[in-house]
Amino acid sequence: xxxxxxxxxxxxxxxxxxxxxxxxxxxxxxxxxxxxxxxxxxxxxxxxxxxxxxxxxxxxxxxxxxxxxxxxxxxxxxxxxxxxxxxxxxxxxxxxxxxxxxxxxxxxxxxxxxxxxxxxxxxxxxxxxxxxxxxxxxxxxxxxxxxxxxxxxxxxxxxxxxxxxxxxxxxxxxxxxxxxxxxxxxxxxxxxxxxxxxxxxxxxxxxxxxxxxxxxxxxxxxxxxxxxxxxxxxxxxxxxxxxxxxxxxxxxxxxxxxxxxxxxxxxxxxxxxxxxxxxxxxxxxxxxxxxxxxxxxxxxxxxxxxxxxxxxxxxxxxxxxxxxxxxxxxxxxxxxxxxxx
Amino acid sequence: xxxxxxxxxxxxxxxxxxxxxxxxxxxxxxxxxxxxxxxxxxxxxxxxxxxxxxxxxxxxxxxxxxxxxxxxxxxxxxxxxxxxxxxxxxxxxxxxxxxxxxxxxxxxxxxxxxxxxxxxxxxxxxxxxxxxxxxxxxxxxxxxxxxxxxxxxxxxxxxxxxxxxxxxxxxxxxxxxxxxxxxxxxxxxxxxxxxxxxxxxxxxxxxxxxxxxxxxxxxxxxxxxxxxxxxxxxxxxxxxxxxxxxxxxxxxxxxxxxxxxxxxxxxxxxxxxxxxxxxxxxxxxxxxxxxxxxxxxxxxxxxxxxxxxxxxxxxxxxxxxxxxxxxxxxxx
Numbered sequence: 001x002x003x004x005x006x007x008x009x010x011x012x013x014x015x016x017x018x019x020x021x022x023x024x025x026x027x028x029x030x031x032x033x034x035x036x037x038x039x040x041x042x043x044x045x046x047x048x049x050x051x052x053x054x055x056x057x058x059x060x061x062x063x064x065x066x067x068x069x070x071x072x073x074x075x076x077x078x079x080x081x082x083x084x085x086x087x088x089x090x091x092x093x094x095x096x097x098x099x100x101x102x103x104x105x106x107x108x109x110x111x112x113x114x115x116x117x118x119x120x121x122x123x124x125x126x127x128x129x130x131x132x133x134x135x136x137x138x139x140x141x142x143x144x145x146x147x148x149x150x151x152x153x154x155x156x157x158x159x160x161x162x163x164x165x166x167x168x169x170x171x172x173x174x175x176x177x178x179x180x181x182x183x184x185x186x187x188x189x190x191x192x193x194x195x196x197x198x199x200x201x202x203x204x205x206x207x208x209x210x211x212x213x214x215x216x217x218x219x220x221x222x223x224x225x226x227x228x229x230x231x232x233x234x235x236x237x238x239x240x241x242x243x244x245x246x247x248x249x250x251x252x253x254x255x256x257x258x259x260x261x262x263x264x265x266x267x268x269x270x271x272x273x274x275x276x277x278x279x280x281x282x283x284x285x286x287x288x289x290x291x292x293x294x295x296x297x298x299x300x301x302x303x304x305x306x307x308x309x310x311x312x313x314x315x316x317x318x319x320x321x322x323x324x325x326x327x328x329x330x331x332x333x334x335x336x337x338x339x340x341x
Numbered sequence: 342x343x344x345x346x347x348x349x350x351x352x353x354x355x356x357x358x359x360x361x362x363x364x365x366x367x368x369x370x371x372x373x374x375x376x377x378x379x380x381x382x383x384x385x386x387x388x389x390x391x392x393x394x395x396x397x398x399x400x401x402x403x404x405x406x407x408x409x410x411x412x413x414x415x416x417x418x419x420x421x422x423x424x425x426x427x428x429x430x431x432x433x434x435x436x437x438x439x440x441x442x443x444x445x446x447x448x449x450x451x452x453x454x455x456x457x458x459x460x461x462x463x464x465x466x467x468x469x470x471x472x473x474x475x476x477x478x479x480x481x482x483x484x485x486x487x488x489x490x491x492x493x494x495x496x497x498x499x500x501x502x503x504x505x506x507x508x509x510x511x512x513x514x515x516x517x518x519x520x521x522x523x524x525x526x527x528x529x530x531x532x533x534x535x536x537x538x539x540x541x542x543x544x545x546x547x548x549x550x551x552x553x554x555x556x557x558x559x560x561x562x563x564x565x566x567x568x569x570x571x572x573x574x575x576x577x578x579x580x581x582x583x584x585x586x587x588x589x590x591x592x593x594x595x596x597x598x599x600x601x602x603x604x605x606x607x608x609x610x611x612x613x614x615x616x617x618x619x620x621x622x623x624x625x626x627x628x629x630x631x632x633x634x635x636x637x638x639x640x641x642x643x644x645x646x647x648x649x650x651x652x653x654x655x656x657x658x659x660x661x662x663x664x665x666x667x668x669x670x671x672x673x
Binding site for chain 1: 465469470471472474475476478479480481482483484485486487488489490599602603606612613642644645646647648649650651652654655658659662663
């Protein structure tokens with residue numbers, strides 16, 4: 001960074017020079033923004049153009065509330081991807097958590113806190129198992145988490161006999177559904193939005209302000225180099241899987257709130273989370289990725305879905321657009337990495 | 342560099358020279374165990390009918406898994422096979438539309454669809470430098486959206502004569518199994534007797550070294566993806582013949598994308614590419630079919646089957662990783 005600062009042009013003397021340098025620094029500033037934010041801004045503009053009510057605080061909050069689980073899952077997935085792995089098991093974990101919460105909570109508000117503690121413990125267990133199998137037994141994370149997905153799906157449905165029973169307690173559901181009333185400016189502030197904001201803050205601090213975070217980048221950038229320079233890569237990789245699994249638990253609690261009990265609560269979320277992270281310019285294979293860009297990716301995905309809905313596209317075409325987007329984003333990232341700086 | 346050195350010096354028996362006998366040994370053990378368990382419970386495991394069923398069960402997954410093996414050996418991955426299967430099954434039945442005179446046309450259309458999807462995959466991966474998982478997953482989403490938006494039910498139908506492929510038998514051997522055997526033989530020749538196979542192993546072993554030694558890596562990667570698409574399309578044709586018509590959900594319902602990758606790694610092919618044998622994949626596909634048939638015999642819960650499958654896959658790959666480690670680098 002210091003070299004860049006030193007090379008900056010001297011203060012301009014003439015007004016014309018001042019204008020030129022202002023333009024130049026503006027272009028540099030635009031280039032510095034991750035492209036995902038420009039796409040997001042364009043998509044939001046289109047949505048607001050079609051439906052001006054979208055820009056109103058309460059519908060914006062409702063939108064963010066619905067998007068909170070994906071944002072949280074994308075953050076968790078980002079940790080795993082930056083460390084060079086992949087977590088396909090979060091969708092199944094979300095389903096498992098929702099089903100467990102309904103079955104063990106049985107709609108009794110008094111049990112809610114125990115159930116949440118249990119879910120966190122369950123998430124820890126899944127994350128540690130994923131991490132140990134991947135890092136110690138050296139199974140590719142794709143296969144490990146695919147196996148976890150199969151085991152979780154099989155076990156949950158075996159346990160419930162195919163159709164989940166029990167019910168979700170009201171105070172558990174309030175975490176996802178409810179909101180703080182009478183907040184200035186936004187009107188109602190959903191708990192889910194607060195949770196997402198907290199997750200972003202914690203994710204940022206963890207990835208950018210701790211040794212754990214820097215060691216994740218080191219592990220993803222070059223596991224062997226990281227190992228030789230004293231990083232305990234096994235611990236780091238287990239750590240990232242635990243972060244991802246805990247994000248799955250958090251998303252499950254929110255989803256249980258507003259989507260309710262269903263046997264496919266988490267279906268497809270793992271792939272949506274991976275898509276969001278890739279939109280944000282992270283590279284599968286590790287070593288690159290930003291918290292802000294992953295959040296931008298998740299928001300873009302959600303805004304695009306809203307846009308397609310508004311434009312009256314058939315629901316399946318969402319997939320097609322997501323497919324084009326994900327390839328486009330990956331092509332762009334690959335091009336930027338290849339281009340000499 | 343160490344990887345290359347290890348390939349040349351420390352482990353001479355690697356890559357194409359690695360044998361697939363452990364997979365077949367395990368298959369024999371699993372088969373024997375299933376025989377004992379089923380017969381012990383008063384059933385009869387080794388009947389012509391049951392063996393035919395096991396073989397037929399392997400055909401659809403086997404065809405997809407052969408293509409997937411080529412792709413994985415070249416160091417790539419194909420997540421789009423499930424929807425390629427659906428799309429080609431629909432192409433078959435829509436083009437045939439119940440008319441016997443259009444059988445050849447229908448099969449040709451299906452194969453063309455498969456080749457087109459494979460070509461797209463290959464060009465995006467090798468030409469634009471996109472990670473294989475992301476590229477094929479994106480293509481899979483595009484195909485899925487297009488299919489679900491166009492067809493919401495079973496589409497078209499195949500003529501009665503075409504169902505011979507799914508149900509007929511020649512001398513006790515189902516026609517589908519003959520098809521699978523033919524494709525295996527062709528792929529085996531291509532991988533282990535033709536120059537193309539050497540190139541695939543070289544590209545999978547180390548892309549950069551392969552390129553520097555004069556192999557057109559772009560051409561090899563595109564070729565394996567096209568072949569994988571064609572294999573998936575053959576599976577779609579087989580399923581259309583068996584079910585009488587194609588539908589958008591035939592591929593994803595069979596879970597061919599993840600199942601085929603699982604079968605490939607279960608057969609001892611390394612996910613990073615360059616190591617493993619084609620016949621290992623076939624062994625593991627048969628193994629999965631034998632396990633399935635035991636579960637079927639006991640009318641076990643299909644969720645239990647999913648669970649057991651997950652454990653088997655992870656366990657097997659962990660064992661392979663152990664075995665591969667011994668002569669390789671210290672933990673990274």
